[in-house]
Amino acid sequence: MSDFVKMTINDIELKARKGQTVLEVAEENGIYIPRLCYLKGINNEGDCRVCVVDVDGQNGLKSSCKLEVYEGMKVNTGNEKVKSSVKNSLELLAANHSFECWACSREHNCEFLRLLRKNNVQNPLAEKQEHGRKERVIRDSSVSLVLDSGKCLLCGRCVSACHTYTGLDILSINKRGSDSIVESIDPISIDNSGCVYCGKCIQACPVGALTEKDGIMKVQEALNDPKKFVVIQPAPSVRVALAEEFGYPVGTNVEGKMYRAFDELGFDDIGDVNWSADLTIIEEGYEFIDRLQNGGVFPMFTSCSPGWIRYIEGYEAEYLPSLSSAKSPHMMQGAMTKQYYAPKMNIKPEDVFVVSVMPCIAKKFEIERPEMQSHGHRDVDAVITTRELARMIKYNEINFRDLEELKPKGQLSQFTGAANIFGATGGVMEAALRTVVEVLEGKSFDEVEYKMVRGTEEIKEATLNVHGIDVNVAVVHGVRAIKEFFEILKSGEKQYHFVEFMGCIGGCVNGGGQPITLPETYEKNDFIELRSKALYDEDKDMALRKSHKNRAVMVTYEEFLEKPNSHRAHEMLHTHYKNREYLKESK
């Protein structure tokens, strides 16, 4: 039997592979079929009925995303029947949508708006809105995530994304008929639903029904307050993703322009979380060495991904002693900005306002944890995502592409290549190894690239002989892989010493706060690969590539922290965790 079928689409004769859908075949042959709920690899339910086609000999129109090709099939994708159906579907959805485009986070890349324009939808049902309108429910009690049913099109992409990426099934479409609504397990509070804030649902949403909790307002207020000394600090992976918001190819590093934009936005000082990434390596590295030499708890887990922290606290709390006590880099950076850097410049900690730009929405939750303070001052005052930073730049009508590059001079903005790679899966591990190996061996090595922990395989393992000890390391990213790894761990098959965990597949480069891309662009580019490459490239070009060679960090020890894991370091740079397994039970 042949693996191919002959068929026609719009009278064009085509050969298609068996098992393909009409949508796939059309796409391969350059025939565009509009779609809404279909999201490649994530959602394929055929519910929105926007991708309908007319098939000869069949009653009614069919969703092409579900429809398999067969021999002799005759498909029409654009006759009057199809066109009017698409238009009707969009009109109906539009009649129930809260159009607040000017205030919407998806103003610039709303899939729905684009569909409406492309299909010339006039919205004749709008006048009847007061009757058939569903009740608008905005769930914004979470510190990270907002769900707005007024904008929701019930496409189900977020529900599928949650399922596909985490397997935690926090979201579902509840109720029936026109009362249908996307809700979390605890409908009132996503915080109490066991959500880890990977943010994949936001990125799957075609509109602004799911967004991060706004941080811009708070930042703008601080900037407007003359008494505040506002410091901004971007995470490693922000600089390799921000560019996409301004039309650059995926994987463009716009570090210099980003710094300039901070300046134009009116920030008083620029730090860089890359600095504290180096600091984190020293603290975490010495913690590891201490556990190794003094019989501490193994395996030791990294602690920089707050999504991962949500996961372990909520689902595997018995392993909390394994977690490194080191705060995540930007929390350390905030503490050091207020407690060390500002006083050096005769600025009082209470006058400092620290803003982190993060690829992540879990960071919004992290800064609210009560223990994230030093001497009564919050370590970080506000978190905005990469997307929100882009929005601020756009709101302020800064022409990003024309900005001249800037290199900040502040002590807390200097970093090594080891910090760069924090943004990719395996990066924290590699950076740690660069330092730990040299400290244990007591000598310097030229080779710094630990390629075995790089790449997108979901669970990576390696064994290194360090100073006579076989050290087993592993790198795990994405909630599904984390779940799987805990099964391996519990089976006791292998003893691990050091494990890097990140809540998002690919690490921070693919975080839930990163720019949202229209599906067709997303399908054509390997975002994780391209953004990570930009980080590794920058690392390669750096003169210094080991955290312990960062002078700006070492000076901090000399002047303030004394030595790694000192009492003061513990006070300001380390934290503790909480069993939150009630999250699991609420499921």
Next chain:
Amino acid sequence: MITLAKLMKIKEKTLNEVGDKFNKNIELNSLEIRDKLRNAGVINPLSIEEYIARDGYLGALKASQMKQTDIIQEMKKSGLRGRGGAGFPTGLKWQFAHDANADQKYIIMNADEGIPGDYMDRIIMESDPHSVIEGMLIAGMAIGATKGFIYLRIEYPKCKVVLEKAIKDAYELGILGSPLFNTDFKFDIELRIGAGAYICGEETALIESIEGMKGQPRNKPPFPVTEGLYGKPTVVNNVETLCIVPQIIQKGGHWYHKIGNPETPGTKIHTISGKVKRPGYYELPTGMPIKTILEQVAGGMANGSDFKAVLFSGPSGGFLKKDELFRRTGFDTLAKNGVQMGAGGLIVLDESNDIVSLCRSFMKFNMKESCGRCTPCREGTVRIYELLKKIESGMGTDKDLIQLEDLSYYMINSAFCGLGQSAPNPVLSGLDKFRNEFQNKLYNFGEGK
């Protein structure tokens, strides 16, 4: 284990006990036939013995000695078409499930009867529960399924009691759960109660519901006969379809095929409600003119009522006017005239019934029952309902009528499942046959209303 000898012994004993109870005449209209309802009102539905005394389970016995393909052949010969609404040939459905290769197959009896006004399935289950159990048994033998589910709507508490007792008795006698009539075929039946959603009557939504999910239709294909319950080949049949199976096997396909309209052989139980003298349920051969049903069976219009129209299958059906009453029943015969026979419920309307208002209330039903999965039905039912409300209140415009029609055709073309695809039927039929009633209600500028 159950054997022929055991059945015969029970029959003999019971016949002695009941005396001439079975010979009592039930008053029937001369046009009625009692095939499906042959035991209704005759036997005690709580007594398996009385069912056996009326030759119950002899169909299963006969089937147990037949080859699977022969059972299916007999069903095909009978021409039986599913009574759940779609009229799919039952023999063919079984054939598909039989041909599907799998380690496990299922039979599901669809007893979710949810159309307002319909209650033929309830009558069958309440009066003769063993007939459907036997029907399921035979279906199981034919396709090689060893497990059956009855999916009963929650609003039928009496059926639940009767079915529970019947299943228990069948187990005790070794008809269920034990090797049947010296074969190694064993069949189990489990009773599941629905959660009260009309959409769960749609076969794939029903399957989802049995699997413990929210009752929402699945994409077809794959059809249940190849991938149904838990992904296994599954036959879903309606109550009225299954109850006649034992007699078809016992008396032969030819016997059944001779009854009624050749394109829909056999009888159909109609429930007749509305403005007639004798509303009720009637088992009638198919192919009967509707006029005959209304006048001779249901006794004509109630006193003081003038006939306006008859509506088939409620919220998904269409109207027939006076000049169309010569039409005969049968799936294809009626469909040719733009009316779905559906499950066979008839609502008779008189001049006091307002078509727009009726359409509105049916659309409300569909709106409430929409599962919400697809855009056309979730949003469309709401908008059509709003439009009808507006027209009914005298505020409608010409544009609203156009939109009403436009949205209706859109739903028929693009809704995901039968509910959404047939929800606009009354509206379109109403617009077709009673357009003036819609038009007369439009906002009239001249009168300055």
